[in-house]
Amino acid sequence: MPTRAKGEVLHEYIVTGRKLPTEKEPVTPIYKMQIFASNTIIAKSHFWYFISMLRRLKKAIGEILECRRVFFSI
Numbered sequence: 001m002p003t004r005a006k007g008e009v010l011h012e013y014i015v016t017g018r019k020l021p022t023e024k025e026p027v028t029p030i031y032k033m034q035i036f037a038s039n040t041i042i043a044k045s046h047f048w049y050f051i052s053m054l055r056r057l058k059k060a061i062g063e064i065l066e067c068r069r070v071f072f073s074i
Helices: 040-055
Strands: 011-021 030-037 064-068
Touching: 011 040, 030 040, 040 064
Parallel strands: none
Antiparallel strands: 011 030, 011 064
């Protein structure tokens, strides 16, 4: 499992989000990202950070559809 410098264990999250639908654009694209974070709050925060850089989409005009943790079985 990946760890941070502080010793926190990082988990894998799949975060799915989109831009809120409007009258001009009733169907909006859905974006899905693989994020490594210590909890769901940080995973969602990293999603908004990266999506704002990649797609110029702000948290104020978007929504998180799903944030789920990926579990591994070895």
